[in-house]
Amino acid sequence: MNEITQEMRAAAKRLLEEGRVDCVIGYTKGTVPMREQPYFAYTPQEAENLVWTGFCVNNLANFLIGRSGRNAVIAQGCVSRNIAGLIKENQVNRDDVYIIGLHSPGMLDSGKIEAEFPDRVITEVEEDGEEIVVRGRDFEERLERKKYKRNNCYTCTHRNAVLYDEFLGEQGPQTGGGDIDKVAAPWERLDPEQRWAQFEAEFKDCIRCYACRNVCPLCYCDVCFVDENNPQWCGKGQEEPDIFTFHIIRAFHCAGRCTDCGACESACPVGIKMRYLTSKLEKDIRQLYDYQPGLDLETPTPLAVYSSNDPDVAK
Amino acid sequence: MADKRIDKADFHKLLEKLAAEHEVFAPVRDGASMVWSRVSPEQEIEFEFTNTDSSPKGYLFPQTERLMRFKNDSSDPQGMIMEEEPGISGKQLLLNIRPCDAKAFSILDHIFERDERTMDVYWKDKRDNTVLVGLACKDPCPTCFCTSVECGPHSEEGLDVLLVDLGDRLLVRPLTDTGKSLTADLDQAEPGDTEEAAKQKDAAEAAITQGITMENIRARNVLEEYEHPCFDRIFESCINCGTCTFYCPTCHCFDIQDETQEDLGKRIRVWDTCMSWLFTQHTSGHNPRGGKKDRVRQRFMHKFKYMPDKFGVIGCVGCGRCTSKCPVNIDVRSVVNSMDEQIGE
Numbered sequence: 146m147n148e149i150t151q152e153m154r155a156a157a158k159r160l161l162e163e164g165r166v167d168c169v170i171g172y173t174k175g176t177v178p179m180r181e182q183p184y185f186a187y188t189p190q191e192a193e194n195l196v197w198t199g200f201c202v203n204n205l206a207n208f209l210i211g212r213s214g215r216n217a218v219i220a221q222g223c224v225s226r227n228i229a230g231l232i233k234e235n236q237v238n239r240d241d242v243y244i245i246g247l248h249s250p251g252m253l254d255s256g257k258i259e260a261e262f263p264d265r266v267i268t269e270v271e272e273d274g275e276e277i278v279v280r281g282r283d284f285e286e287r288l289e290r291k292k293y294k295r296n297n298c299y300t301c302t303h304r305n306a307v308l309y310d311e312f313l314g315e316q317g318p319q320t321g322g323g324d325i326d327k328v329a330a331p332w333e334r335l336d337p338e339q340r341w342a343q344f345e346a347e348f349k350d351c352i353r354c355y356a357c358r359n360v361c362p363l364c365y366c367d368v369c370f371v372d373e374n375n376p377q378w379c380g381k382g383q384e385e386p387d388i389f390t391f392h393i394i395r396a397f398h399c400a401g402r403c404t405d406c407g408a409c410e411s412a413c414p415v416g417i418k419m420r421y422l423t424s425k426l427e428k429d430i431r432q433l434y435d436y437q438p439g440l441d442l443e444t445p446t447p448l449a450v451y452s453s454n455d456p457d458v459a460k
Numbered sequence: 461m462a463d464k465r466i467d468k469a470d471f472h473k474l475l476e477k478l479a480a481e482h483e484v485f486a487p488v489r490d491g492a493s494m495v496w497s498r499v500s501p502e503q504e505i506e507f508e509f510t511n512t513d514s515s516p517k518g519y520l521f522p523q524t525e526r527l528m529r530f531k532n533d534s535s536d537p538q539g540m541i542m543e544e545e546p547g548i549s550g551k552q553l554l555l556n557i558r559p560c561d562a563k564a565f566s567i568l569d570h571i572f573e574r575d576e577r578t579m580d581v582y583w584k585d586k587r588d589n590t591v592l593v594g595l596a597c598k599d600p601c602p603t604c605f606c607t608s609v610e611c612g613p614h615s616e617e618g619l620d621v622l623l624v625d626l627g628d629r630l631l632v633r634p635l636t637d638t639g640k641s642l643t644a645d646l647d648q649a650e651p652g653d654t655e656e657a658a659k660q661k662d663a664a665e666a667a668i669t670q671g672i673t674m675e676n677i678r679a680r681n682v683l684e685e686y687e688h689p690c691f692d693r694i695f696e697s698c699i700n701c702g703t704c705t706f707y708c709p710t711c712h713c714f715d716i717q718d719e720t721q722e723d724l725g726k727r728i729r730v731w732d733t734c735m736s737w738l739f740t741q742h743t744s745g746h747n748p749r750g751g752k753k754d755r756v757r758q759r760f761m762h763k764f765k766y767m768p769d770k771f772g773v774i775g776c777v778g779c780g781r782c783t784s785k786c787p788v789n790i791d792v793r794s795v796v797n798s799m800d801e802q803i804g805e
Contacts, residue, residue: 175789182789183697203788207699260492264508268602282599282667290541352514352523354733356701356787372738381717381730382524412787414703415513 147196147272149247152313153219156245157192160217166243167214170205171195178270179255183208195219199253199272202295203410206230206362209237214240220321221249222303223406226439227362229308230402233442234449236365246309248317251291251298252407253277256416258293261286297407297420299323307440325405326431328424343421344389350415351388353381357409357419363399370394396422401430401448402438433457461640462483463649463657464632468507471630475555476501482553482591485519487512493689495699499555506626510601511558515709518697519554520565520586521572523706523731527582527716532725542727547585556595556623560606560777561617565592566618570771571712581727591638595618598660600668601782605793608671611777613664614657614799624657631657674774677764680803685765686757695756695789702733704759704782704790710775713739734758760795 157169159356173184174192181200185208186192197219205218206227220228225246231237258270258279269280277288301321306312332340355371358364371379371391378389396419405427430436433456434447447455466474478484479501487506488497494512496519499505510563526545533539538599554562565587572583597604597613606612616622620639624631631653677685705711715732718725732739735756749755763775776792783791 162521176791176794177784177789180786180789185696208697256492263492264510266510266599266601311582352702352706354702354706354738356699356703359699359701360787372736374738380719382719382728383714383730384524412699412703414707414785414787 147197149314150195153195153197153245154192155239156311156313157186157195157217159184159190160243161189161192165215166217169195169217169219169245170218172201172203175200178267179258182459197247199250199277199290200255200270202252202408203360204362204406204408205361209242209406210362210365213393214241217245218242219247220244220306220309221247222301222305222307223249223404224405224426225306225308226303227406229439229442230446232364233446235457239442244306244309245311246306247313248306248315249298249300250300251294251304251321252411253290253293254295254411258288258319258382261288261290294321294419295407295411297405297410300325300328300405302437303440308442325424328420329428332421332425345385347421348389348392348417349385351417353383353391354414355386356412356414357417358395360408360412361399363402364395370375392419392422396426399423400426401434401436401446403427404439461634462641463654464634464646464683465629465649465653466646467629469628471505472501474643474646475499475503477645478553478555478593482551484553484555485623488557496554505556507556507595507630510599511561511597511779514707515561515564516557516778517561517568517709519552520583520590521568521712524675525582525729527729528726528727530725531723532720533723538587538799545582548589551589551591552586553591553593555593556635557592558577558597558779559594559613559617559619559622559744560597560611560779561709562592562594562618563611563615563777564779567710567767567775567777568712570767570773571617588746591642592619593621593623593639593642595663596622596624596657596661598625600664600782601780602670602784603779604668604777605671605780606666607665609774609776609778612661613668619745626653626656626660626662629653646647670793672793673800674768676800676802677796678768682765682769684803686761686801688799688803690795690801691753691757693754694760694790694798696788698735698756699788700735700737700750700752700755701787702735703785703787705733705735706731707781707785709777709781710763710778734762746797760792760799764796764799
């Protein structure tokens with residue numbers, strides 16, 4: 146068991162024993178390889194079930210929305226930024242959440258690991274320092290961990306929690322090493338027709354399960370526009386315009402709020418890269434408004450306020 | 461019916477025969493995953509795979525299916541009259557369908573072909589015109605548990621023919637008259653082939669180590685099971701997306717929508733999901749399954765309590781897709797085993 150897991154269990158146990166919180170929201174060991182499960186520990190004994198691995202790929206801020214009581218939550222950089230966003234958007238009360246901050250090792254992409262073993266059944270995967278050990282019924286192989294991180298983790302700008310009540314382990318390197326502005330660059334070089342063609346190719350396999358929306362801590366509308374039926378904005382079938390409308394509008398609703406946590410891509414059962422859209426939107430927000438979501442509790446989100454200095458105000 | 465055999469090198473001959481009378485679909489490789497696709501007689505057929513990502517239920521129950529069309533113009537005498545969709549034009553054949561996915565169709569017959577009065581004509585049309593040639597499972601996934609839900613890696617239920625991969629050749633087991641006529645030209649299997657297939661069946665069944673138990677679920681009455689305390693925790697990590705229901709080969713709930721564009725309209729049915737709050741929302745504003753717990757409970761109660769009680773079949777074939785695809789690792793096996801636990805201990 147890794148040291149962070151041990152520290153996490155101890156912290157959770159202490160908070161629950163002292164009655165500081167009603168619940169600690171973290172992860173527990175998943176039942177299948179490469180997937181941990183969001184977990185809600187209510188007792189010091191249950192705190193012993195918490196784990197922290199590279200397969201903790203959801204965004205736990207999501208579970209704070211609409212939740213009663215006082216909750217502690219495990220938060221690396223992106224998750225803490227989303228919590229800050231939810232506090233700013235009046236979805237979470239700062240006094241009701243106890244943030245257990247930590248440094249993200251860069252989460253892993255199970256799809257990339259699976260792709261190394263076509264037609265072979267993987268039965269167990271564990272991390273061993275800088276390596277990943279992959280086991281099947283008749284094989285065991287070691288992979289270099291840094292090659293199998295999720296795409297968003299390579300361009301992470303805040304790996305340490307930015308807002309926390311206590312911090313587990315040591316603060317680590319703040320960035321993933323990659324240039325986040327470059328993620329959007331391939332799109333910028335394309336003309337509109339090419340962009341559309343690429344967008345179509347990427348999003349056409351969507352099965353409309355809405356896992357991307359439902360794992361996202363930004364998507365907390367009481368009624369999502371695709372679920373509205375009076376009037377109905379969007380058809381329910383597999384017609385491409387309806388699929389595309391969902392993804393484009395959802396991306397726009399997230400502009401200036403997305404922390405690039407990657408939960409949507411990790412959740413998507415068909416492997417759609419939603420960051421194709423959000424990377425460009427967030428780059429625009431950085432460049433036009435000099436703003437990055439969730440770094441503090443004070444700066445208003447740029448698209449939620451009007452200012453005469455707004456870059457898009459007609460001169 | 462007696463077992464037959466065919467060398468893999470000669471498989472294209474059988475495929476040609478199948479393709480002469482049917483539109484043939486089979487699992488094909490697409491990057492890292494296996495997908496269902498139309499195959500041509502000269503195409504190389506895959507025999508080495510676990511299972512397809514998606515179930516083939518869409519061939520009988522498409523995610524979006526047009527039921528009728530109409531002219532959206534009440535001033536036209538021909539307007540607003542629903543015009544029936546023509547049925548499937550020929551016969552289709554699903555080649556190398558896994559036994560679990562084939563059995564799922566038999567389970568769905570209980571829903572869509574329950575009786576003459578409620579016959580689902582859209583399902584029945586495709587069902588009657590679909591031939592199923594299965595491929596037995598050699599290497600079950602860690603999420604598979606077919607053996608504990610009245611199915612198995614060599615289950616024959618619902619299939620016209622079962623193929624068993626014996627390396628350079630296939631054992632071909634006709635199971636229906638259709639299967640018999642399609643395989644009539646093939647050589648009789650050697651006794652050794654049938655024995656080898658039986659050994660493979662035992663090995664595949666033994667490879668499935670995690671299952672479910674349902675004794676207590678079966679014994680309890682519905683309300684007792686409904687109030688099982690396990691439901692107080694199971695839903696917590698669920699995000700209420702539709703992934704499990706859309707990948708499930710036996711989930712069959714749908715929504716009906718009228719869509720119009722200018723003066724043309726159509727009535728479609730689309731897969732729906734009980735995980736969505738909208739699924740049960742009434743026009744009055746009341747929602748009988750208003751909370752996440754209610755919705756998660758519904759999915760498991762439906763498959764493992766209501767369907768066994770009502771139809772005598774478990775609404776699950778143990779393919780494990782819901783578990784392997786779930787973004788938050790809700791494992792159907794753990795859920796059902798929790799539902800089966802003693803209450804009050």
